[in-house]
Amino acid sequence: MNIFVTNLSFKVQTDQLREMFEAYGEVTSAKVILDHETGRSRGFGFVEMSADEQGHQAISALNAYEIDGKAMVVQEARPREEMQAIKQQRGGNNQGGSYNKPYNKPYNNSGSYNNGGSNNGGGYKKRYDDNEF
Numbered sequence: 143m144n145i146f147v148t149n150l151s152f153k154v155q156t157d158q159l160r161e162m163f164e165a166y167g168e169v170t171s172a173k174v175i176l177d178h179e180t181g182r183s184r185g186f187g188f189v190e191m192s193a194d195e196q197g198h199q200a201i202s203a204l205n206a207y208e209i210d211g212k213a214m215v216v217q218e219a220r221p222r223e224e225m226q227a228i229k230q231q232r233g234g235n236n237q238g239g240s241y242n243k244p245y246n247k248p249y250n251n252s253g254s255y256n257n258g259g260s261n262n263g264g265g266y267k268k269r270y271d272d273n274e275f
Contacts, residue, residue, distance in 0.1 A: 150209070
């Protein structure tokens, strides 16, 4: 059984994660996921246990267990394909940096600069009127 563990304290290491779950049965693998650039924990990991029954016991016992003031969230891991389908149902998988938000162009429909606020006519508002000089 593959188990997803999130909301981990950034201090938790792979060995500590393994030890927590070994109290409930045989752990075939455990891994805290690290940031590629910094090498720091990303706050989640995966544990694989050899028996489903032991995995369910570990999930029940360790879900909401606090370490360093953070309550872990422990649940059965879902396959990647299933997670991608869930993301698509929610409106996209956030690839490409769009975060499923409309693109805000810096120009309004008339081709003039739009600073996002009201500027008496919608176009670019000059700093000074020609009549001031």
